[in-house]
Amino acid sequence: CQHSDNEPETKRECSVVIPDDWQLTTQQQAFIELFAEDDQPKQ
Structure with missing residues (x-):
């Protein structure tokens, strides 16, 4: 992943x-x- 100030x-x-x-x-x-929690396994 590359960061560029010209490409938000x-x-x-x-x-x-x-x-x-x-x-x-x-x-x-x-x-x-919500998206961050989607990475967690659901029990």
């Missing part, structure tokens, strides 16, 4: 980890966490 889309697809300077809302953070 590459960053977006790169990882679930969000840079501090993105200033996401609570809803956006919760939305991202």
Whole structure:
């Protein structure tokens, strides 16, 4: 995964980890966490 300031889309697809300077809302953070939790095995 390569990071480029001119291509924010590459960053977006790169990882679930969000840079501090993105200033996401609570809803956006919760939305991202849903995808992060999908990687966990369900019991």
